[in-house]
Amino acid sequence: MTSITLDELLAMEATCDRDEVVDLRSLETVSSYDDHLMCPICHCPFVRPVRLQCDHVFCQKCLNSAITAFAANRDDFTCPTCRTPTRGVYLNVPRLLLNMCDDIKVRCPCRNEGCPEIMPRGHVQSHVDKYCGYRLMKCPDSSCNKKTRKKNLSPEGRCLHEPHRCLRCDEYIMEQDYETSVLRKALREHIDTCPEVVHPCTASKYGCPVKVKRADLATHEQTCPLIAMGPYFEAQNARLDSLELTIRHLQQRNEIFEDGIANIRSTLVQSSRALADQESSPANSDPPRQESSSNQSQIDSSNLYTATTTNYLLSLHESLREEVGQLSHAITDLDARASMALMNECLRLKEDMAHTNAAVGSIRMQVQWLLNPRLHQGQRAGARPSNTNTGNGNPASTSGPSSAAGPSTAFLRPRRLSDSGREGTKL
Amino acid sequence: MFASKRLSKELLKMQDHLPPGITIVKSDNLEEWQMDIKVLDSNPLYQNQTYRLKFTFSNKYPIEPPEVQFIECPSTSDHPRPIPIHPHIYSNGIICLDLLSSAGWSPVQTVESVCMSIQSMLTANSRDERPPGDSDFVSYNRRRPRDINFFYDDDNV
Numbered sequence: 001m002t003s004i005t006l007d008e009l010l011a012m013e014a015t016c017d018r019d020e021v022v023d024l025r026s027l028e029t030v031s032s033y034d035d036h037l038m039c040p041i042c043h044c045p046f047v048r049p050v051r052l053q054c055d056h057v058f059c060q061k062c063l064n065s066a067i068t069a070f071a072a073n074r075d076d077f078t079c080p081t082c083r084t085p086t087r088g089v090y091l092n093v094p095r096l097l098l099n100m101c102d103d104i105k106v107r108c109p110c111r112n113e114g115c116p117e118i119m120p121r122g123h124v125q126s127h128v129d130k131y132c133g134y135r136l137m138k139c140p141d142s143s144c145n146k147k148t149r150k151k152n153l154s155p156e157g158r159c160l161h162e163p164h165r166c167l168r169c170d171e172y173i174m175e176q177d178y179e180t181s182v183l184r185k186a187l188r189e190h191i192d193t194c195p196e197v198v199h200p201c202t203a204s205k206y207g208c209p210v211k212v213k214r215a216d217l218a219t220h221e222q223t224c225p226l227i228a229m230g231p232y233f234e235a236q237n238a239r240l241d242s243l244e245l246t247i248r249h250l251q252q253r254n255e256i257f258e259d260g261i262a263n264i265r266s267t268l269v270q271s272s273r274a275l276a277d278q279e280s281s282p283a284n285s286d287p288p289r290q291e292s293s294s295n296q297s298q299i300d301s302s303n304l305y306t307a308t309t310t311n312y313l314l315s316l317h318e319s320l321r322e323e324v325g326q327l328s329h330a331i332t333d334l335d336a337r338a339s340m341a342l343m344n345e346c347l348r349l350k351e352d353m354a355h356t357n358a359a360v361g362s363i364r365m366q367v368q369w370l371l372n373p374r375l376h377q378g379q380r381a382g383a384r385p386s387n388t389n390t391g392n393g394n395p396a397s398t399s400g401p402s403s404a405a406g407p408s409t410a411f412l413r414p415r416r417l418s419d420s421g422r423e424g425t426k427l
Numbered sequence: 428m429f430a431s432k433r434l435s436k437e438l439l440k441m442q443d444h445l446p447p448g449i450t451i452v453k454s455d456n457l458e459e460w461q462m463d464i465k466v467l468d469s470n471p472l473y474q475n476q477t478y479r480l481k482f483t484f485s486n487k488y489p490i491e492p493p494e495v496q497f498i499e500c501p502s503t504s505d506h507p508r509p510i511p512i513h514p515h516i517y518s519n520g521i522i523c524l525d526l527l528s529s530a531g532w533s534p535v536q537t538v539e540s541v542c543m544s545i546q547s548m549l550t551a552n553s554r555d556e557r558p559p560g561d562s563d564f565v566s567y568n569r570r571r572p573r574d575i576n577f578f579y580d581d582d583n584v
Contacts, residue, residue, distance in 0.1 A: 026432065041433075041489060041535060042432070043433050043437065043440075043537075044432075065534075069491065069534075070529075083533070
């Protein structure tokens with residue numbers, strides 16, 4: 001809680017700076033951070049922040065340089081932010097601030113050497129100090145001034161910077177480089193393409209004895225007779241392979257058949273023996289020793305017999321199952337056929353119905369047409385009597401209404417007939 | 428090293444966001460930048476004008492102040508940039524502002540804050556005049572701005 005004077009702060013600087021492995025200000029931040037966590041002088045997240053009396057916070061180092069640059073006389077140093085005259089500095093800043101600064105995610109400073117780590121800033125020092133394998137260390141050989149990644153340092157303290165010659169060509173590769181797995185692969189790739197490597201002819205599998213440098217290989221391959229024969233050999237090989245395959249298949253099948261024959265033979269033998277036993281057992285005149293042996297054989301044969309019967313039953317079952325399957329097939333077939341036939345018939349009937357409907361319709365039209373003149377005649381006949389009634393003035397009042405009612409019933413009757421006819425067709 | 432780190436951080440921030448009336452003209456190296464500023468209110472002295480500021484940074488920036496002055500582009504060019512008229516700005520572009528002296532400078536200042544201070548210095552001015560002894564100063568001065576000992580007498584600006 002107590003403050004220290006500016007001079008004391010300056011004196012602290014020299015002692016504090018030594019144990020720093022990493023310059024925290026040059027770290028590349030990954031997460032974005034609040035502007036309030038930024039020192040207003042160096043514009044980096046606070047590094048070892050200190051607080052002035054006016055509560056403004058700066059990095060210790062930044063404040064030191066500000067003090068040395070501005071105040072020849074320490075007494076008139078003012079806060080860089082608010083210009084409050086300042087005499088004392090508090091080394092304790094809120095823990096919250098420190099934690100927030102230490103939580104900012106940064107990349108390992110050895111990123112250029114290949115370290116992919118991203119970690120909170122507070123862990124960088126220990127990471128680089130203890131764990132990072134990409135940190136550059138001085139070469140253990142005191143006469144060599146190059147640097148080596150920490151993980152490549154050999155325990156026996158050998159210098160990895162001596163150039164070694166590629167075994168095939170004159171390129172020089174440092175041991176450090178092919179010691180690392182990635183660059184060793186580069187060496188291997190180099191050997192794969194190096195024109196000086198002695199390489200056998202591609203027809204070596206067909207017996208070409210030539211082995212030349214890769215550069216001369218092309219010229220040899222143009223003249224090598226075995227390469228010319230290559231495609232033919234390939235085809236022959238393929239044929240041989242397929243033949244071998246078929247032979248193997250045939251062998252397998254042969255074995256199966258042989259097994260089957262052996263089975264059949266054994267059943268035959270057993271059945272004949274069983275028959276013989278049956279014949280011999282009624283005789284029953286053998287000595288007891290023979291009897292016991294025959295008993296044993298009977299037990300054996302009964303065992304075998306049950307086995308063969310189960311086999312027989314199983315095969316019977318199989319064949320029955322097959323038959324059932326065939327029957328079900330046939331049934332589905334029949335079903336499909338019947339439904340097809342039904343459908344066809346239905347379609348035909350529907351068409352017929354449509355035809356008859358049309359015919360009935362036309363007939364009705366004709367009937368109506370034929371009826372029309374009749375109706376007209378009836379009407380005219382109905383009208384004429386009324387005219388004659390009025391014209392003649394005869395008191396044929398009884399015949400008048402009756403004749404007038406006549407055409408109306410005549411008009412109704414055919415209609416009814418046609419209606420009933422239509423109903424008949426509808427039904 | 429310290430200066431270039433701080434300047435690259437400032438540049439990153441300014442490329443992201445700048446206050447109105449301030450634009451970056453040239454920032455390709457970390458020693459000299461050029462900025463254009465405009466006075467945004469309707470002060471008749473500076474209306475519709477753009478002025479160009481030149482920042483020269485020493486390698487001790489921001490502990491030491493940058494050298495800031497106006498530079499002139501001829502009115503015949505595509506982008507004419509005159510020297511603004513102001514009682515504290517000499518006609519050769521040198522600015523008499525205590526913020527820019529080593530005594531008035533504070534390391535918390537940035538290029539952005541300096542531009543804003545000069546903007547407000549112009550905004551607040553209403554006198555259409557050069558500093559006293561302008562012609563003498565312009566013809567005889569061969570010193571660099573940071574070596575001149577100005578006497579800051581005017582607290583109103």
